[in-house]
Amino acid sequence: MTERFITFEGPEGAGKTTIINKLQQELENRSIPAIFTREPGGIEISEKIRSIILDKEHTTMDGRTEALLYAAARRQHLVEKVIPSLKEGKYVICDRFIDSSLAYQGYAREIGLEDIFSINSFAVDGYMPDTTFYLDLDVEAGLERINQNKDREVNRLDLETLSFHRKVREGYLILQEKFPERIIKIDANRTVSEVFKDVLYHLQRKYKL
Numbered sequence: 001m002t003e004r005f006i007t008f009e010g011p012e013g014a015g016k017t018t019i020i021n022k023l024q025q026e027l028e029n030r031s032i033p034a035i036f037t038r039e040p041g042g043i044e045i046s047e048k049i050r051s052i053i054l055d056k057e058h059t060t061m062d063g064r065t066e067a068l069l070y071a072a073a074r075r076q077h078l079v080e081k082v083i084p085s086l087k088e089g090k091y092v093i094c095d096r097f098i099d100s101s102l103a104y105q106g107y108a109r110e111i112g113l114e115d116i117f118s119i120n121s122f123a124v125d126g127y128m129p130d131t132t133f134y135l136d137l138d139v140e141a142g143l144e145r146i147n148q149n150k151d152r153e154v155n156r157l158d159l160e161t162l163s164f165h166r167k168v169r170e171g172y173l174i175l176q177e178k179f180p181e182r183i184i185k186i187d188a189n190r191t192v193s194e195v196f197k198d199v200l201y202h203l204q205r206k207y208k209l
């Protein structure tokens with residue numbers, strides 16, 4: 001339904017932010033109109049919801065509450081920022097979207113893909129990315145990367161068990177098999193420039209940038 005809506009997904013430390021920053025530079029160099037945003041967050045209301053969800057002190061948060069908060073943040077961000085930018089003809093590049101909810105809450109939290117899809121269908125009302133890059137990386141390697149990055153604040157989800165993070169990756173792999181037309185799996189266990197070259201190749205092929 002939507003065009004030029006591109007999302008990046010992956011487990012912790014997969015390199016999404018790094019690749020999105022390079023893409024921003026590349027599109028700016030080519031004078032291609034685009035916005036770069038993230039979930040949960042991207043606008044004031046959704047950033048506030050983000051801080052509630054990711055607060056390390058909120059250890060009693062129920063899994064369904066968590067899922068609903070992600071969906072609420074998504075709805076507001078979509079209406080306030082994503083849809084207007086798409087309507088202006090801009091590329092929208094978003095760090096995480098509905099597939100994060102499916103992999104984290106649906107699969108790893110075991111709420112179920114169908115229930116998570118159902119609450120998110122209400123939130124997104126038909127707006128789906130037309131391309132999703134899934135940066136695939138061994139979970140331990142990703143966690144090691146974020147542990148090395150002393151500037152990154154540790155959040156509540158980071159503190160989940162190793163088996164939870166392994167399930168997140170399994171969830172993503174299931175989603176990629178389910179939606180191979182939309183979700184492009186990228187081997188993130190390579191150098192930044194190799195990963196970026198791969199992403200750019202797919203974007204050039206699809207959007208003739």
Ligand SMILES: Nc1ncnc2c1ncn2[C@@H]1O[C@H](COP(=O)(O)OP(=O)(O)OP(=O)(O)O)[C@@H](O)[C@H]1O
Pocket residue numbers: 010011012013014015016017018019145146148149188189190191192195
């Ligand atoms: N291909 C790579 N090889 C080695 N290190 C990398 C690579 N890509 C990113 N990194 C480093 O790994 C850390 C995590 O990268 P980044 O913040 O881009 O990941 P992310 O997917 O956005 O993480 P999260 O969603 O968990 O915040 C950073 O310190 C970054 O410099």
Ligand SMILES: Cc1cn([C@H]2C[C@H](O)[C@@H](COP(=O)(O)O)O2)c(=O)[nH]c1=O
Pocket residue numbers: 012038039040070096097098100101102104105155157158
């Ligand atoms: C959108 C979304 C995110 N999450 C999780 C994934 C990460 O652990 C955090 C976000 O932190 P990041 O450093 O910005 O990647 O939230 C989730 O569980 N469900 C979602 O829908």
